């Protein structure tokens with residue numbers, strides 16, 4: 035017994051140590067850039083490896099904006115899908131459709147990236163972009179020329195990748211709502227829709243938020259697929275239809291060909307920032323969930 | 331033992347005690363009437379002793395039934411049996427009390443050195459009938475036999491008729507000869523007590539019908 | 551006295567399994583009717599047929615008719631039927647995401663009433679009606695689930711009353727409560743019959759005997775005996791009934 039405890043403790047501690055080691059390593063490797071640019075690193079928007087000027091803002095912006103848009107589209111879509119799958123169709127059909135949705139999550143992201151290049155990019159360039167400019171052009175983010183690869187394209191790719199996660203988590207959360215809760219509302223004379231909005235979704239809220247957070251984490255860290263469609267331009271474009279870049283994709287793109295030690299260090303600091311953003315999101319998720327659980 | 335079997339065991343015990351009270355009642359009536367007939371003080375004392383025993387039995391039955399009502403909340407036949415047991419123990423106790431009253435009459439006559447001025451044929455008839463009624467009513471109760479209980483109702487009419495007959499006869503004696511009034515009143519009281527005994531036997535029969543059918547059929 | 555609910559040739563199924571067999575039962579207005587019977591005999595299913603909750607269960611099916619004031623509820627909109635026939639469940643089920651006050655008027659909000667003052671007044675009225683006001687008047691904004699079991703169940707009754715139903719169905723409403731809460735609940739049910747027609751399922755015979763005016767004994771999906779409660783408990787006509795109520799089986 036005692037032996038077993040020590041055994042497991044060693045594992046647990048070594049995992050924690052690994053995380054700490056990673057963080058320290060990132061910080062140490064970022065030190066050259068930190069010393070050179072200090073805080074300016076995160077607020078400057080020029081990234082020029084040739085001139086050795088490094089500002090991370092375009093990537094932070096790209097990461098946050100693509101993820102945010104992805105959530106904006108994916109959350110209602112996923113909740114709608116989950117409600118449909120659990121409340122409106124037979125369990126058998128639901129099983130089949132859920133399986134198909136979950137398969138999307140299993141597709142390697144490079145494959146999704148390829149699909150993005152060959153299907154999504156032309157579609158944005160020829161259909162979506164012109165449409166948005168024509169009808170929503172009065173909004174600044176939909177102005178200027180249409181490129182295929184863009185912030186919006188990246189966001190859509192992310193959406194596709196996180197919808198299965200959020201849908202499946204939401205489905206699970208909905209399935210944990212006790213029948214007694216739903217019947218309580220039905221017995222008061224509620225329609226099916228009222229039961230969903232007044233009981234099922236509120237009761238499932240903590241689970242849904244968990245799913246959204248998981249999706250957000252995935253979106254922020256996603257590298258391959260978004261790298262292939264976002265255009266890889268180290269800028270903060272005024273339009274969502276223009277190319278941009280994210281923290282993860284710039285690291286992936288430039289690391290193998292980093293021109294100098296400082297460049298390499300700058301890329302590592304981008305990694306550090308990504309790491310910190312992920313941690314912050316995780317902490318936020320936990321805080322929200324704790325509040326939700328306390329409420330419920 | 332499950333609560334169910336415990337209940338059955340308790341209720342059987344209650345009915346066994348009722349049987350004991352029936353034996354006491356019959357014994358009391360027999361000996362008190364013997365005491366009156368033979369003016370025998372020793373025989374009279376039997377009914378006095380039985381009265382004490384009967385009271386204890388009745389209280390015991392009551393306590394057990396109260397506990398059963400409280401703990402088991404019986405329904406249907408169980409409920410009817412308990413309610414009837416309580417009432418019947420009261421009836422039997424009253425019967426034994428009347429026998430004791432007859433014994434008291436006998437003792438008074440012994441004390442006053444009275445002699446009978448007539449044979450107590452009518453009273454003996456009433457005694458036999460009422461004992462028969464008690465036996466039948468109790469048998470009906472223990473065996474849940476409605477028909478037997480209905481017979482008890484019929485016999486009560488006979489007892490009433492006998493009492494009326496004795497009543498007229500004694501009035502005639504007393505009007506004829508005023509020295510016979512004290513003894514006449516005692517015979518009359520004995521008759522009255524036996525008539526009450528028969529009445530209580532009827533109550534027991536009514537309980538037997540209630541247990542069996544759930545209905546209350548009053549004797550007419 | 552008149553008949554409020556008339557159940558005619560009612561049959562109920564779960565999938566292939568028939569759990570209610572040709573039930574015919576007339577329920578008196580402003581009275582308490584108890585449904586008793588051993589576990590699994592179909593008590594819950596029967597009352598769930600009275601407000602069309604049975605069909606909410608996937609695979610469940612009903613045949614026959616249930617007349618409310620001589621109108622077949624199976625020919626009407628189930629949502630409307632449930633507004634007229636309220637239900638209280640076996641386990642208290644207040645909504646955890648709503649406060650005590652919101653719970654009490656959840657049904658009214660469904661009817662589109664938004665006026666906060668009106669809602670607060672109605673909440674107070676029904677919470678008082680179930681004798682809960684003094685206990686919770688300082689906790690109206692806490693979640694409904696923060697109350698004790700007995701309080702939660704009374705809140706659920708208040709919630710049902712707020713919709714102003716004519717009939718109240720209760721499925722073993724005291725089975726999850728302690729004896730004191732049970733007694734208070736029974737008193738409340740007795741009070742409520744002045745204004746509502748009440749059908750209560752219970753497996754507690756003493757409870758049925760204490761609170762109800764009429765009792766129906768159900769066995770394996772069939773209505774074995776139905777009569778005046780005193781009559782049924784004092785002299786049941788059917789031998790099965792007798793054996794069941796005197797605890798000799800089930």
Ligand SMILES: Nc1ncnc2c1ncn2[C@@H]1O[C@H](COP(=O)(O)OP(=O)(O)O)[C@@H](O)[C@H]1O
Pocket residue numbers: 564567569587588589590591592593594595596607
């Ligand atoms: N959701 C369900 N699916 C299938 N069978 C069920 C379901 N609910 C109840 N049953 C069956 O229907 C019968 C009646 O159940 P129910 O009405 O709940 O009985 P009671 O309330 O008297 O205990 C039981 O045999 C039970 O097994």
Ligand SMILES: [Mg+2]
Pocket residue numbers: 593594595721
């Ligand atoms: Mg049930």
